[in-house]
Amino acid sequence: MxxxxxxxxxxxxxxxxxxxxxxxxxxxxxxxxxxxxxxxxxxxxxxxxxxxxxxxxxxxxxxxxxxxxxxxxxxxxxxxxxxxxxxxxxxxxxxxxxxxxxxxxxxxxxxxxxxxxxxxxxxxxxxxxxxxxxxxxxxxxxxxxxxxxxxxxxxxxxxxxxxxxxxxxxxxxxxxxxxxxxxxxxxxxxxxxxxxxxxxxxxxxxxxxxxxxxxxxxxxxxxxxxxxxxxxxxxxxxxxxxxxxxxxxxxxNVELSFVFFFAVVVGGRGQMLGPIIGIWIVFILPNIALAAFVEYRLLIYGVLTLATVMLFPDGIVGSVERWRLKRGVSGRGEQSFRIDAFLEELKGKDGFEPTDEIAIELKGATKRFGAVVAVDHVDLKVRKGEIHGLIGANGSGKTSLLNVLSGLSRVNDGAFFINGRDATRLSADRIANLGLGRTFQTPRIFPMFSLWDNLKVGEDARTGKASPEIHALSKALEAEFAQDNAELLSHGQRRLAEVMRSMLKEAEIVLFDEPAAGLSSSERKNFAKLVRFLSRQLGKTVIIVEHDLDLVWNVADTITVMEQGAIVAAGDPQTIAHDPAVQHMFVGGRGA
Amino acid sequence: MLSEILIIVVRGIAIGSIFAMIAMSFNIVHGATGILNFAQGNMLVLGAFGAFFLANGAALGIWLPMLLVTGVIIAAVLAFQGWLTLIPLRSSVQQDSWIISTVAVSVIVGALIMIYQGPFAYNVKGPAPYFRVLGVRTPGAYGLAIGCMLFWFFAMRFFSRKTFIGLAISALSQDFDAARAAGLPVRRLQLIAFAISGLMIGTAGFLVAPVISVSADAGLRYVLNGFVAAVVGGIGSNLGTLIGGPLVGVVAMLTAYKIGGAYQDLASLLVLVGILMLRPQGLFGRTSARRV
Structure with a gap:
């Protein structure tokens, strides 16, 4: 303790x-x-x-x-x-x-x-x-x-x-x-x-x-x-x-280029002081201190570098820095990343409801990988402001569909539209700038950044001006997490950090790829709260790919069921629950 | 005129088959580990050293067993290098430390050769006599180079399709985690891949020793040309190297004859940049299905 x-x-x-x-x-x-x-x-x-x-x-x-x-x-x-x-x-x-x-x-x-x-x-x-x-x-x-x-x-x-x-x-x-x-x-x-x-x-x-x-x-x-x-x-x-x-x-000659490269490795990759210490060792040591053995200098460069990679891969400055961090760091356990307090401050306008406008529309979208059809003639409409659950067995094409939507892969046939705009041929970064954000199955947390900087990259990606609530939120987050180590977060906390990142981005449409995988039951509850908050208080459109059917039925306004790349059923949760096409998914009863 | 074209093509294909063998020896290790060994060119030169020290001008009866001995020695050297390279990958987050460590090994081997031998190249005499292709006198080692490339191509084809270890290594290149989950001894297979790559490159170096520059600075140039051959053919495709290697070889020879020998490496660099800009996956490369 x-x-x-x-x-x-x-x-x-x-x-x-x-x-x-x-x-x-x-x-x-x-x-x-x-x-x-x-x-x-x-x-x-x-x-x-x-x-x-x-x-x-x-x-x-x-x-x-x-x-x-x-x-x-x-x-x-x-x-x-x-x-x-x-x-x-x-x-x-x-x-x-x-x-x-x-x-x-x-x-x-x-x-x-x-x-x-x-x-x-x-x-x-x-x-x-x-x-x-x-x-x-x-x-x-x-x-x-x-x-x-x-x-x-x-x-x-x-x-x-x-x-x-x-x-x-x-x-x-x-x-x-x-x-x-x-x-x-x-x-x-x-x-x-x-x-x-x-x-x-x-x-x-x-x-x-x-x-x-x-x-x-x-x-x-x-x-x-x-x-x-x-x-x-x-x-x-x-x-x-x-x-x-x-x-x-x-x-x-090529030896000179090696000196610069090796100096960075030996000194400590990414450390500001690394190149200085690195050049002192890699260049001064063989050329001046051991000038009598000058024909061995290439050998010395090589051995120094190999030894660095094998024995202390962070380099000299990096190893000192790691020791400093290790000595000073104390994990904050449950406290290291909680967002409920911030959400309470961030009231938002209450009472958003799904509208009839269409945020995302897919028409006959097909994605093939060789002979495998991962997404098969999918027609799908997602209303603005709704929470849309996407379920189906492993390999049914859910993540492939998300990748198409976020532009990471392109459809072979068909088209899709974001807010009525044809996004079929747009690259992922253009789509992101249209107001789409997503999380990944494994949360993307960047270890070289402090926890706050990990969130700030979301703010960096924002295209318009910050709304006052989000601005206040980001100030509060900065004050709290600027010196925290993001690597110490648990899996669930990383997930929440990624969600927070897309909030700071103020993405209008947020895609969650299996967000509940690996979360504890209390974290799941928190996550469901957060999703509802995003939709109802901030008016975001949410698409959520998830295996936890309880969670999906709990939050979703509309559910789409996929099987082998195709959509087999779609509708509101009550209807879907009784659809024969999805009955087999509940073998053993819901929530078993 | 015609004979000049013939010389360019024959020598180009022969030199290119050396590049193709480097590319093939890249492929097996890359498939099993994701690593491209920057030191592979120096390993080729070490194989040629084997020919110089063990069988220079020797009769076939000594030359042939020494070929095997050299192959086994280089295989052991590469297995050791592979073992070293894989150690930091076991735990570290930075999975690309191999770029640094294989470049460092390349520099170390080059420096050792330089210290031992100085900047001069050795001349090696092999047992294969000159032969004539449509009237053009061609060194026997060129024939050996082409033969060696074809031998290793078919040997690897057989190995990766018909033997258990070969199939297991192919499984690694398909899906790493699945292979591990299926209970394959991943580390051991990776070391075997390194050793096989050493066997290939060691025997290749031994066979072509009479026609390559057996010197300290040659290794880097060979590994680069081998890499260009691999990229042209598509990394991972041995069939591609059969096209890529000779293509790069002919371009190099054409440059040497028409512009000047000093511009050979520049020509390879331009081919590399060109192919990366226009068709980064190479002629026979595959695009992968899932990235996220």
Missing amino acids: QTPADASPASGKPRFNSDLSQVWIGIALIAITGFGPSLIGNSYWVHTFQLVNIYIAVSIFQNFLFVDAGQKSFGQGVILGLGAYVTAIFFGLHEYTFLVAAMFGLLAATLGGLLFALPALRVQYFHLGFVTLSAAIVFPQLLMSLDSWTNGINGILVKLPWWHEEWVFGLSPLTIAVALYPMLALGIHYGIRRSRLGRQMRVAAVSPEAARTLGIKPGVMRFLAFIIAAIGTGIAGILFLPTVGFVSPQGF
């Missing part, structure tokens, strides 16, 4: 998320290593940390791309190289001013990112790993063979004395720029993460189909992430040029 003092949530509850403190620690570390050597006048460390800080900036964007957007790119060295090389070509070989040359460099890096991003619109997962790895292998080959443009194997030497002039305290413009840039990169990463775009990106990375039902286009999210990372990395490439003063094909 816990004493009330440990469990008290309000005061002394550890922050769920340490991103901001990590950003400040990171900025301090970069400042010490970036400015410190100049202040004490050690030119070896000045130069070393200039390069290290550029690599840290690249790794920060790699971290963003890898974790926030879920894209495993093995080609960030290519983007860095494009920025540096193209700048060098225009500045060093064609004598443009540095600023103009840098613009070309940035443009080239962005185009490189675009090349990675285009396939990302269509595919994901390991495919992009191979595309980017190919690019990392091809890039130095091209630098060699296109020698009329790139000077081939000889590389390009540039002189940029202005960057190295010492101003005050031995600091040169270059030292200042390459120390400030990774700090800025950290700030940008943090800023994106706290924004609506950042949350939507992370949802899309973890669960693309849940993202689509929240009105997010996962392909566009991946695309944007690649472009953002490319611009950030391209600027690092421009700074690389005055730092090293020389570019050659060997400098941008």
Whole structure:
């Protein structure tokens, strides 16, 4: 048993998320290593940390791309190289001013990112790993063979004395720029993460189909992430040029891309501080501390990374963070997510009743998977404001029907309409933006978000302005759950959290896919209350797929029975209960 | 002119059958585990190492048993790698750690080869003599490569349709949880899949050692071309690899002859991006029924 003092949530509850403190620690570390050597006048460390800080900036964007957007790119060295090389070509070989040359460099890096991003619109997962790895292998080959443009194997030497002039305290413009840039990169990463775009990106990375039902286009999210990372990395490439003063094909081989990727893994995937610690270990350790064994560095990278994945998969910073969370976290049991109190405050307008308007209409909808007909010529009308129960044995096509309605799969024949609008060919995100929300058989709870942020992604998906009641509700929820760990919720609480998410989205039509599965009997009662509240107090249309017939008969206004993809009976609960087509479902009596 | 086309096609198909074998060795592991082994190219090179150390220029009587020995060694190496790769997947929420660990293994194997051998490639002499295709002199190992591809294609077809273990592994690729619920020893089957994939890639590397670059940096290039072959054919389809591999091989050879050898990998990359944009499921790929 816990004493009330440990469990008290309000005061002394550890922050769920340490991103901001990590950003400040990171900025301090970069400042010490970036400015410190100049202040004490050690030119070896000045130069070393200039390069290290550029690599840290690249790794920060790699971290963003890898974790926030879920894209495993093995080609960030290519983007860095494009920025540096193209700048060098225009500045060093064609004598443009540095600023103009840098613009070309940035443009080239962005185009490189675009090349990675285009396939990302269509595919994901390991495919992009191979595309980017190919690019990392091809890039130095091209630098060699296109020698009329790139000077081939000889590389390009540039002189940029202005960057190295010492101003005050031995600091040169270059030292200042390459120390400030990774700090800025950290700030940008943090800023994106706290924004609506950042949350939507992370949802899309973890669960693309849940993202689509929240009105997010996962392909566009991946695309944007690649472009953002490319611009950030391209600027690092421009700074690389005055730092090293020389570019050659060997400098941008696949090994460089591995350094950035491995630094993120070793430092701690997704941790703000991860790239800094990661580069210090992955880059400094073999190249400087163990400089005598420099030919072993690839082996060291590989072994460090493999050991990290095997022994502490969260990386160094991630492991510390996990320990911190574990020490501070206390589950709140039944109290961790209850919504009755909030619902009482949220009175709504009483007395909504189902209307005669049609919210959803299916006409001859058919969905086939090969030879299997999952949905067979279904005609269905759902009235606005009603609670519509959809029942039938396993495999009778209920979930397939929900997937068609939410746009996750498309009908082969037939049509369906949402509020009179043809939605047959609309994508899931468009349908979501028409005001449809849904839950899944396994609740989609995102472990990287606090409980409140898990709910907030619903608010992010809202298309119109918030109604005053919902606004007040969201404020109350934020105050209560901002520092709670969503992973500690029970199954039933997760389900309720998902329902709450669709409430914050203010979806006009809500689809529940087997919501009562795994709920305790008291949770079932609460859930039935919630469904009725949604319909009667808020005027929402609810479609509920459920095996618990008691629950369905308890709440539904209309019931549709499916069998082998087709509708065999439909009507109000009393009529349906006596329909011969459904009698066999009650073998052993109702509620047995 | 005609002979040039012939050279491009014959060599392209032969090189492509190496890619096809990498793709087939991807498929069995991918079916059983969902993993695509980034280290597979280095495993091919390790197989070629077997030919260099155990049977370089040897007579058929030694060469043949050494082929088996190499295959078994690489199978053991891959089973071990598979065991390592599967450990974090047992409990962790992040089921994609295999991407990192197989890339790390690929880097480690490449680095070890580099430390041992330096950046130079070994020359391996096999027992198969040159032969003539419509008058074009062709290295015997090219014939072996095509033969090896066909052998493994039919062997895998037999294995996955007629043997209990093969059927069980196919069941894994259909439905993981159902296979586990049916009492199949999932982990053991997955390790067997890794081992078979090692046997395939080890023997393939041994056979084609005379015509591939046996060096530290070759592995990554082979694994990428193998992946392109797998994507063109449709991941999971061995029949697809018979088309995808030779297709990628011919494109590579065509590029090498018409534009320059340095652009071969670029051509493969463009084929990969093209197919992913236009037909991501590949020529013979299936779309899956249920995602939610």
